[in-house]
Amino acid sequence: MNNKIKGKSIIIVLIICYVFYIFISQQITMHKIKSQISDKKIEEQKVKEKNQKLQDEVKMSKSDMYIEKLARERLGLIKQGETPVIDSKN
Numbered sequence: 001m002n003n004k005i006k007g008k009s010i011i012i013v014l015i016i017c018y019v020f021y022i023f024i025s026q027q028i029t030m031h032k033i034k035s036q037i038s039d040k041k042i043e044e045q046k047v048k049e050k051n052q053k054l055q056d057e058v059k060m061s062k063s064d065m066y067i068e069k070l071a072r073e074r075l076g077l078i079k080q081g082e083t084p085v086i087d088s089k090n
Helices: 002-061 064-075
Strands: none
Touching (some): 002 064
């Protein structure tokens, strides 16, 4: 009779250990998934910000002021009557 009680106790302990193992394993998996979700949300926000900057740049590139700015900066063009200034640092 004593062996039956020990056998049942061992089985119960093993079942409890298995349940705890499953529970802890699921918690670890859930934590990893939450971390991945958080990382993806941050990445999504960065992509949205970059997208907005690019959309703003596209809008601005269609304006005459932007075209003039690029011509002045990249091509060194000046308006009639302006005095060119040479930057010796470059």
